Amino acid sequence: MTSPRTKRLSGLVAVAALAASGAAFVGGSSQAAANGPTMDIQLLSFNDFHGNLQAPSGSSGRVVTDHKLVTDPKTGVVSAADVTTDAGGSEYLATHLADARKGHPYSLTVAAGDLIGASPFLSAAFHDEPTIEAMNALHLDASAVGNHEFDEGYKELQRMANGGCLDDGAGANNQDSCPGGKTFTGANFDYLAANVVYSGTDKTILPPYTIKNIKGAKIGFIGMTLKDTPSIVTAAGVAGLQFKDEVATANALVPVLKSQGVNAIVVLIHQGGTPNQQVWYGPDNKPYTVNPTYDYTCAKGGSLAADSPILPIAKGLDPAIDMIVSGHTHQPYVCNVPDPKGQQRMVTSASSFGRLFTDTDLTYDRRTQDIVRTSVKSANMVVSRDVPKDPAQTKIITDYSALARPIASRVLGRIATDVTRAGNPGGESQLGDLIADAQLADPSVVTGGRKPEIAFMNPGGIRADLTYAYSPYGEAPGDVTFEEAFTVQPFNNYLVSLDLTGAQVKQLLTEQWSGSNAGTGKKILQVNKAFSYTYSGTTLGAVTLNGQPLVDTQTYRIVTNNFLQGGGDNFPTMAKGTNVYYGGLDIDAFANYLEASSPYTPGPLTRINVG
Incomplete structure (x- = not known):
């Protein structure tokens, strides 16, 4: 993991330090030897967690996995209905991620923003400190910031990254930083904000990117939020900041990364797309327009709506960028979108609230020091609740639930x-x-x-x-x-x-x-x-x-x-x-x-x- 000192730096100073450190969580082991001119690397990703430590309920805790025909008993009308699976919760997400890493000695876990903000009470009552602890415990390596990371202002976001306690009156306003004498050390992962700068400067409020070095294989991660963040957050929270264009920001960082010997580049961006509706053929062989299943777009014939904000971004990002992990729209999709040279490039999103994660396998070529684009294979995976709960996540939930009860x-x-x-x-x-x-x-x-x-x-x-x-x-x-x-x-x-x-x-x-x-x-x-x-x-x-x-x-x-x-x-x-x-x-x-x-x-x- 990045050292506490390095983690607290911002801008290009932090970039240089991070590049020098070559830090990464590598599938739970840093001792595995690389083999031959290529190596297989796993990338696990998710987005829009929104502090959902406890398994979310209702529609927020389900994913569409299939469809069925139902008949209205009064009218006899036949229609299609969703078949859903209960999903989500940090206890299950952590277990699924740990299981997915098995057999993958080289593995990184990243996110595309909105880890915190608009959170359920258990996390929000403590200024989302429990969620940052949970992300540390499930071995997150890096995340873009999203618009909701600014809900309590950019200085509070910096505290999320760097640690420290607020003097908030110990629950006087139904929030309590560092309750019961706890300390808050901040994120062990890299929070990235490449397109958020102090107005009138080029200095980012958090590092613009991080470089992960896996046995000599360098992968650069650029993290950004949507440029329209100021229109969807409280003005006071972003006063004095400028949010730059996503494409221009990322493209400008490509030569910066290449100058450090980094040809493999992944963009983590808090902006996304919306899948078109699915046409499903029922047992009666008739077509029905239905909500798409979690894995329909684009692997099973689905597509993103033409007005999806992520599409012009994906089409404008430098061809040197190998993959895009997106979010914000709370939708599931795994799609190849052509880059400016017409090459297919993977764009993914894993719904929201920890209900899905994306499992990506890719090949790194040591001779070109780059990702083999044709090797990139991604699939969204359901965070089902039929697996054992992760003990570390359970402890976080149990501890904070006890602290929250008098208020809640x-x-x-x-x-x-x-x-x-x-x-x-x-x-x-x-x-x-x-x-x-x-x-x-x-x-x-x-x-x-x-x-x-x-x-x-x-x-x-x-x-x-x-x-x-x-x-x-x-x-x-x-x-x-x-x-x-x-x-x-x-x-x-x-x-x-x-x-x-x-x-x-x-x-x-x-x-x-x-x-x-x-x-x-x-x-x-x-x-x-x-x-x-x-x-x-x-x-x-x-x-x-x-x-x-x-x-x-x-x-x-x-x-x-x-x-x-x-x-x-x-x-x-x-x-x-x-x-x-x-x-x-x-x-x-x-x-x-x-x-x-x-x-x-x-x-x-x-x-x-x-x-």
């Missing part, structure tokens, strides 16, 4: 029925209503006696349903614990109040389906009870507050989270608000509202309507 099990209030993210035709959801009302009711955003009138919540920030029957700590059905509430809103965003004119509010609403959000699917902002609007297609209709039309020239007090306030999710008008005032955490407002409104019953979905 506190009952906030009750719900009378399930409260879900499912939207009406206009995109309004029960949970969206609840969260927007909670934001509006929060006293922490009141300033100068001015209370907000309109609340906006981004739908992507609502991460789970509240389920009446769920009782993880033995509480009564309907009781909502802090952990359940946190799982709904896991970002620890701050609430912010600000002024917008009526015209700006209308412009904000049109940005749900225009500008950078055009063609990506509507991002329907959730709103509070007194505010409503209609739309048809991409045309905004009536907009009212307390039953009265919004006045373009009038100023309205708005409340939202700091992610949206900074223009996140491509809502630039929000960033133009004036008289900005920061309040408390969004999870606290949600918790307080649940307590005050218990038992909570969702109302009719009448705030957002399609005209």
